[in-house]
Amino acid sequence: MATVVLRSGRVKPIFLGHPWVFAQAVAKVEGAPDAGDPVTVRDPKGNFLGRGFYSPKSAIPVRLLSRREDETLDAAAIARRIAAAVAFRGSIGLPDDATTGYRLINAEGDRLPGLIVDRFGDVAVMQVGTAGMRRHRDAIAAELVRVAGVKSVIAAAVDQQRDEGFADEEEVLRGPEPNELRFLERGFELALPRSLAQKTGYYLDQRRTRARVESLVRSAKLARVLDLYSYVGTVSMAAARGGAERVLAVDRSATAIATGGALATHHQLSIEHRCEDVKRALPELKRAKERFDLVVVDPPKLVPTRKHLDRGERAYGKLNTEAMSLVRDGGFLISCSCSAAMDAQRFRRMLATAARKAGRELVLLEHAGLPLDHPTPIAFPEGRYLDVVLGRITR
Secondary structure, three states, X not given: OEEEEEOOOOOHHHHHOOOEEOHHHEEEEEOOOOOOOEEEEEOOOOXXXXXXXXXOOOOOOEEEEEOOOOOOOOHHHHHHHHHHHHHHHHHOOOOOOOOOEEEEEEHHHHOOOOEEEEEEOOEEEEEEOOHHHHHOHHHHHHHHHHHHOOOEEEEEOOHHHHHHOOOOOOEEEEOOOOOEEEEEEOOEEEEEEHHHOOOOOOOHHHHHHHHXXXXXXXXXXXXXXXXXXXXXXXXXXXXXXXXXXXXXXXXXXXXXXXXXXXXXXXXXXXXXXXXXXXXXXXXXXHHOOOOEEEEEEOOOOOOOOHHHHHHHHHHHHHHHHHHHOOEEEEEEEEEEEOOOOOOHXXXXXHHHHHHHHHOOEEEEEEEEOOOOOOOOOOOXXXXXXXXXXXXXXXX
């Protein structure tokens, strides 16, 4: 087995549990590994640090799967990790009678970097993002059917694959091809056309936020809710089921809005769906002197990488300033960021600045992140990409 030797001064993050070996941390490669081959990672003195699959074309040539020197990285090792991931979800109550859509495998958090699997009822959708995991793709699909009990396994295309030297098209690997993803979330019956798929199909990472919206609307008796970047409107559905009298969902995707309308009708919920760019809708709502008891802001990733940080932070700031101006005195704001490059402290500071510009005071009530089915290693901040801030707005 080939060996990747780290540079002096680059060992500590790996030693403490960070799973990524960056290219600039590599002193030399002993041997001639091909893309996807297992390699051993050692420090400059030859001490064992871990094993992972080799990705020579990537800025992250090794992502560690194992810290055990006696473990071989083969199909059996991957199968053990899949079984452990399924068992862990069972230990936190997933699936249950009310929820059958959840993250089944969360890459580094389940010691399977390069692999994400989301479950939607009887369908598993997987993202294979490294050359090593690509070699085991069919075996992974078979294991998902055997251990998780799904009937169909779909491999989704991932942008990251190009950096690894391959590019897959979406493909059904096991079972019948589904026309839509059908699953339950907190009792809601959801059916999404595959053409609408985001990443693996749906924003499962915001399940806890949707539950928070419903409980807050119910407990605080909030009557008017604005859902910005609503996608298929499941935040709006939560608000309506919580008792809100008027719920406005805004998204620029006509397909998402149409799907949201169908879901609301199916559940007999009154929601106004507006197909419009949020950047245009916010000034219009302000001119109309609209005010809401709760505004939820969940935009797409505005800071894709650190080089976009300043520009992205300004975009987040402008968006939140305008959103806060629509919250009634004493009302609530839920603001979200899915940009890992913007850390939690910087996100809160941005919100404080936005509140100042809006002439409002924002009082922090809760700062949440990923739900339990999205575990991440403690030494891996890159994996904790989601920030959800709940605050109260006063003049």
